[in-house]
Structures are given as structure tokens and as C-alpha cells.
Amino acid sequence: MGKTKITTVFFCQNCGYESSKWMGQCPGCRQWNTLVEETVPAASKGMGGSGKTKALGERREPSSLSAIAMQEEERVSTHIRELDRVLGGGIVPGSLILVGGDPGIGKSTLLLQVCKYLSDDGRKVLYISGEESLRQIKLRAVRIGEFTDHLLLFCETNLNDIEETIMRQKPEAVVIDSIQTMYHDGVSAAPGSVSQVREATGILLRLAKSLGISIFIVGHVTKEGTVAGPRVLEHMVDTVLYFEGDRHASYRILRGVKNRFGSTNEIGVFEMRQDGLAEVTNASEYMLNGRPEGASGSVVVCSMEGTRPILLEIQALVCKSSFGIPKRQATGTDLSRVNLLMAVLEKRVGLPLSNCDAYVNIAGGIRMSEPAVDLGIVIAVVSSFRNKPVDEKTLVFGEIGLSGEVRSVNMAEQRIGEAAKLGFQTCILPKSAEEMLRASGNIPAGIAVKGVSSVQEAIRAV
Ligand code: TYD
Ligand code: MG
Numbered sequence: 001m002g003k004t005k006i007t008t009v010f011f012c013q014n015c016g017y018e019s020s021k022w023m024g025q026c027p028g029c030r031q032w033n034t035l036v037e038e039t040v041p042a043a044s045k046g047m048g049g050s051g052k053t054k055a056l057g058e059r060r061e062p063s064s065l066s067a068i069a070m071q072e073e074e075r076v077s078t079h080i081r082e083l084d085r086v087l088g089g090g091i092v093p094g095s096l097i098l099v100g101g102d103p104g105i106g107k108s109t110l111l112l113q114v115c116k117y118l119s120d121d122g123r124k125v126l127y128i129s130g131e132e133s134l135r136q137i138k139l140r141a142v143r144i145g146e147f148t149d150h151l152l153l154f155c156e157t158n159l160n161d162i163e164e165t166i167m168r169q170k171p172e173a174v175v176i177d178s179i180q181t182m183y184h185d186g187v188s189a190a191p192g193s194v195s196q197v198r199e200a201t202g203i204l205l206r207l208a209k210s211l212g213i214s215i216f217i218v219g220h221v222t223k224e225g226t227v228a229g230p231r232v233l234e235h236m237v238d239t240v241l242y243f244e245g246d247r248h249a250s251y252r253i254l255r256g257v258k259n260r261f262g263s264t265n266e267i268g269v270f271e272m273r274q275d276g277l278a279e280v281t282n283a284s285e286y287m288l289n290g291r292p293e294g295a296s297g298s299v300v301v302c303s304m305e306g307t308r309p310i311l312l313e314i315q316a317l318v319c320k321s322s323f324g325i326p327k328r329q330a331t332g333t334d335l336s337r338v339n340l341l342m343a344v345l346e347k348r349v350g351l352p353l354s355n356c357d358a359y360v361n362i363a364g365g366i367r368m369s370e371p372a373v374d375l376g377i378v379i380a381v382v383s384s385f386r387n388k389p390v391d392e393k394t395l396v397f398g399e400i401g402l403s404g405e406v407r408s409v410n411m412a413e414q415r416i417g418e419a420a421k422l423g424f425q426t427c428i429l430p431k432s433a434e435e436m437l438r439a440s441g442n443i444p445a446g447i448a449v450k451g452v453s454s455v456q457e458a459i460r461a462v
Contacts, residue, residue, distance in 0.1 A: 010035040011194035013222075016232035029231075038189040076172075076214070079117040082269060082279045083110070085306075086241060086254050088262015091173070094212040095261065096205050098179075100219045100230035101243030106252055107218045109276050110243065111175045112137070112144060114216070118173050119150035126171040130157040130181030144276040157191065159184045159200055166207055176204065178218040180228065197228040201236050234258060246365035251280060253366065256306075266306030284311035284422055287364050293392065297384030299462075300424070301376030302397050302415040303368045309411070309418040311395070313363040314373065316380035321357045332362030333377065334369060341377050341400060348404030349456055351385060371399035372409040375428070375458060382459050390462050393425040398433075404455040408432040413442045420444035428452060428461050 010019045012035050017028030019035060026034050075090030084090050091097070101107050108131075115125045129137060137153055152169065156162055159182055166174060176182065182200040183191040190196065201217065208215045217237065219230030234240050238260040245252040254268035269280040280286050288311055292298055297316040302309050314333075321327065330338045338360045345351045360377055362368055375398035383390050397415055399407040409415075412433035419427055426448045434451025437443050452458040 006039050006188070008037050008039050009195075011038050011228070013194060013228045014231060016194050016198070016228070036193065038193045038195050040187070040189070040195050076118070076123075078114050079120075080113065080268075080279060081281075083114065083254065086256045086266045086268045087239065088256075088259055088266075091214045092238070092261045093172070093214055094208055095214050095238040096201075096208045096236070097214065097216045097239040097241065098219055098230055098233060098237045099216055099241050099243060100221055102247070103220050104247060105243050105245060106270070106272055106277055107243055108132070108177050109140065109144070109272075110254075110270070111177065111216055111218065112140060113276055115151050115173070115175060116141075116144060116147055119148050122148075122150060123173065124169070124171040125151050125173045125175075126154060126166065126169055127151060127175045127177070128154045128156055128162055128165075129177045130155070131177060143274065157181050157183060159203055163203060163207060166211070166213065170211065171213060173214045173216070174204075175216045176218065178220055179230075179233070180220055192228060194228045194232055197232055198236070201233045205236060244367070249365050251286065251364070251366075252277065263306060266308070284309070284418055287312050287366065288422070291363070291392075294389050296387045296389045297380050298363075299376050299380045299383060299390045300392075300395050300419075301373045302395055302418060303370045303373055304411050304415065307414075309414045311418060311422060312366065312368060312373070312376075314376040314380045315361045315363055316377070316384045317359045317361075318353070318356050318381055318384040321355050326355060327357040327359075329358075330360045332365060332367050333360060333373065337374070338377060340402075341374060342381060344400060344402060344404050344455065345378060345381060348454075349382075349459065351382065353381070353385065356385065371407075372397045372415075374398065374400040375406060375455075378455055379428075379458065379462055383462070391426065393423065394428065394462065395419040395424045395426070396428040396458070396462070398428075398430040398452070398458070400455060406430045406452050406454060406458060408436075412437055413440070416447060416449070417444055420447045426450065428458055 010022050012026040012028055014031045014034045015029035017026050022035055025032050075092060077090045078084055099107050115127050119125045134153055134155055141147055179197055179200055180192040183196050184199045187196050187199045204215050221229055240258040242255045242257055243252060250272045252270045256264045256266050269283040270277040271280050291313050299314055300311055301314055302311050328339055342353050346353050375396045379396050399409055401407050408430045412429055416427055428450050431451035431453040434449055443449055450461045452461055
């Protein structure tokens with residue numbers, strides 16, 4: 001009786017939550033209709049982490065910290081600086097890197113470019129595709145440039161064959177495009193299901209750790225929940241990068257979400273061109289491109305993305321509401337934050353905004369959540385409400401509290417430096433940040449610094 005009994009489990013295709021019965025809403029991630037029935041052999045239930053334990057299979061003794069030999073951590077440069085920075089200085093050999101993103105955003109293109117640069121260095125690279133034929137990959141490769149013979153292409157979805165090929169070829173880096181097309185014979189569920197995706201990742205994890213191969217895994221983000229999303233494997237891999245951007249705009253942002261070997265708040269900026277992805281090193285200039293002149297409701301803020309300051313334009317449009325309930329909309333920033341800031345303006349500054357529609361937009365379609373953009377949103381709203389343009393050469397930043405105070409933000413020096421580089425002449429910032437800057441004497445020439453401690457003061461200063 002039933003040692004090899006097959007049981008059915010319901011998995012959330014979004015976050016991997018496991019349940020023995022079907023539910024309409026996933027208790028893990030609160031998404032609706034994402035639970036899908038999958039059959040798993042009873043013995044292998046909860047297979048997710050098994051790869052890891054197997055990798056550490058042989059018997060070992062615990063050791064003290066001092067007994068561990070430190071070796072200089074070796075990193076392999078991808079020769080794409082934007083990517084290297086997000087990875088924390090390059091690829092760590094033996095690491096498993098998940099690259100997630102919407103279909104068509106450019107994941108395959110980016111990884112094929114990584115393959116090109118690694119193979120140009122004389123490293124053996126294996127690109128395994130379960131989605132495209134060799135001919136289709138070739139077509140893409142021709143657009144990107146010349147490839148050396150160190151890059152090997154392989155169209156396969158069976159993990160046994162892939163494992164065997166990797167063992168035989170011993171490449172330094174492998175790309176799996178995409179994890180949702182891979183399957184293992186031992187799991188009866190369909191490719192793309194949570195149990196398949198986890199099992200496949202477990203096998204790749206074991207390969208990466210035992211052979212010291214860096215493996216990139218592509219994971220499609222899906223809205224419909226028909227295949228398991230990359231979030232299901234975030235906990236298994238070393239590094240998680242998400243590729244985002246408006247499909248209609250040409251720039252793309254690569255965001256580090258998890259990194260066992262570096263910081264996570266770095267972003268890389270790319271532009272999709274005819275010949276693949278190009279790095280954008282002057283992101284601020286790029287983002288401010290095409291800014292309207294002398295328009296009300298437009299103001300420039302500075303957001304820190306990891307170690308890098310980026311100037312962005314915030315636009316607001318405030319107009320009389322024609323219906324009883326005013327309409328509020330935010331693109332690229334949090335709507336509840338916009339509502340909160342407008343409530344602060346209403347209560348602390350006395351602006352009658354409660355019967356106004358308001359639309360707030362971060363130009364260029366980029367998403368920013370740093371509190372330092374608060375002051376920018378407030379100034380843009382006031383500027384639009386009063387129909388008075390803000391001086392184009394003025395930068396603002398600061399976090400706003402509920403009593404209308406302007407609170408300090410970190411890295412004021414880098415923010416001002418970036419603004420000065422792009423020819424800004426005035427900077428309105430939190431008072432405490434100004435005092436700190438004056439004390440350290442780090443104010444660039446040619447830029448006037450005005451510290452403010454409340455929203456009212458900031459509005460007067462603009
Ligand atoms: P792709 O890398 O196939 O996306 P993903 O693997 O994330 O699904 O990118 C597809 C899009 O990129 C497609 O719409 C065409 C565009 N593209 C370019 O604009 N230039 C290029 O050089 C390449 C290769 C693709
Ligand atoms: Mg692809």
C-alpha cells in the first residue's frame with residue numbers, strides 16, 4: 001500500500017504557496033484564481049529545497065570561522081558595466097542568477113549579449129533554449145554582432161539531457177531560456193507548473209554548485225498565472241534580477257531584487273536598439289530628454305537608485321473635478337502616497353484640493369518609490385494648481401511627514417553633484433541636509449542651495 005502513492009497538491013502559480021485543497025484566493029500572495037492542481041509523488045512532496053541538500057550530500061563537519069580560508073572572491077566581468085554593477089561587480093562563479101521579466105522585454109537579448117562577451121573572452125558558454133529554434137537564435141545573434149566558436153547553442157527542454165550535456169561540455173557559464181519550458185521525467189506535472197519549475201531549478205542549483213558553473217535562468221513573469229512565475233524560485237537562487245520597462249519606450253531597467261553577493265538596490269539602465277541592448281550611462285540626461293519648457297506642473301527631482309543618483313521629471317495635472325468624487329491617478333509612483341501628500345497640502349497649506357482631479361506622472365514611464373521624491377510631487381501639484389511654472393533649472397528633493405515637515409534624506413551630496421553636472425542652478429532640499437552639506441563644505445560651485453523645513457517654506461522658495 002501506498003509508499004509511491006500519487007497525491008495532488010494545489011500550488012499558487014504566482015508565489016508557490018502549497019495547499020491540500022483548492023481556494024479562490026491564495027493566502028500567500030492574495031492573488032485570485034492562481035491555485036492549480038498538480039500531482040506529485042508522495043515521497044517527493046516539497047521537493048523545492050532538495051537540490052540544495054543533495055549538493056551538500058557528502059558528509060562534512062562543522063567548522064569555526066577562523067578555520068575557513070579566505071580567498072579573494074573572484075568575479076567574472078560580463079563587459080556590460082550596467083549589469084556588472086547590479087550583480088555586485090561581476091558574476092560569481094558557481095552562482096545561480098534568475099532574470100525575470102515580462103515576455104518580450106529583452107531577457108533573451110541581454111543574455112545572448114552576455115554570452116557574446118563571455119565567449120569573446122575565450123570562456124566556454126552554453127546557451128540552452130527551450131523556446132526558440134537554432135535558426136531563430138541565429139537571427140537574433142546576427143543583429144547583435146559577431147560570435148566566436150566558444151559559444152555553443154542547444155535547443156532542449158529535457159533536463160536529463162541538459163544535465164548530461166553540461167557534465168560533458170563543462171562550460172563556464174550556462175543560460176537556461178526559459179525555466180518554464182524545462183521538464184524533468186521524474187515529475188508528472190506539465191512544464192511550467194510549480195513542481196516542474198522547482199525541480200528543474202533544484203537540479204540546476206546542484207549543477208552550479210558542484211561544478212562551479214554560473215547559470216543564468218530566464219523566468220517569464222505572467223499575469224494570467226498559467227505558468228509558475230519567477231517568484232516561486234526566488235528563495236532558491238543566489239541572485240534575482242528583474243528586467244522592467246515600458247514595452248513601448250526603448251529604455252529598460254534591470255533591477256537587483258536579491259543578491260547573496262552584493263547590494264540589492266542597484267539598477268542598470270539600457271536602451272533597446274536595432275542591434276541589441278545598449279548601456280545608458282547618462283541616465284539622468286536620458287530621462288530628462290524632451291522636457292517641456294515653461295510648463296506648469298513639471299519639476300525635476302533626484303532619486304537615488306543604489307549608489308547612483310538619477311534625475312527625473314515629475315508631472316502633475318490638477319483640474320476642477322466635474323463629478324462629485326475627484327479622480328486621482330498616479331503613474332510611476334504610489335497612488336496612496338500621492339493621496340497622502342495631497343491631504344497634507346490641503347490641511348497644512350490650506351489648498352482646496354478636495355474637489356480637484358489630480359494626475360501625477362513620473363515622465364518616461366519609470367517607477368520610483370523613494371520618499372525623497374515627495375517634495376517633487378508636492379511642488380508639481382502646487383505648480384499645476386496655481387498654474388505657475390517652476391524654474392527649469394531648479395531641483396527639489398525631500399521626504400514629507402504628516403505634519404507638513406520636510407525631513408532629511410540621505411546622500412544629498414551625490415544628488416546635488418548630479419544636478420550640478422547637468423547645469424541646474426538652484427536646489428531646494430531639507431534644512432538638515434543643507435546644514436550637513438555646509439558643514440562638510442561639499443556644495444558644488446554654480447548651484448544655490450536652499451534648505452527648507454516645511455512644505456509652506458518650500459512652496460515659498462520655489
Ligand atoms: P527578447 O529578448 O526576445 O525578449 P524576452 O526574451 O524577454 O521575451 O526581446 C524581444 C524584443 O526586443 C522584440 O520585440 C524585438 C526587440 N529587439 C530589438 O529591438 N533589437 C534587437 O536587436 C533585438 C535582438 C530585439
Ligand atoms: Mg526570450
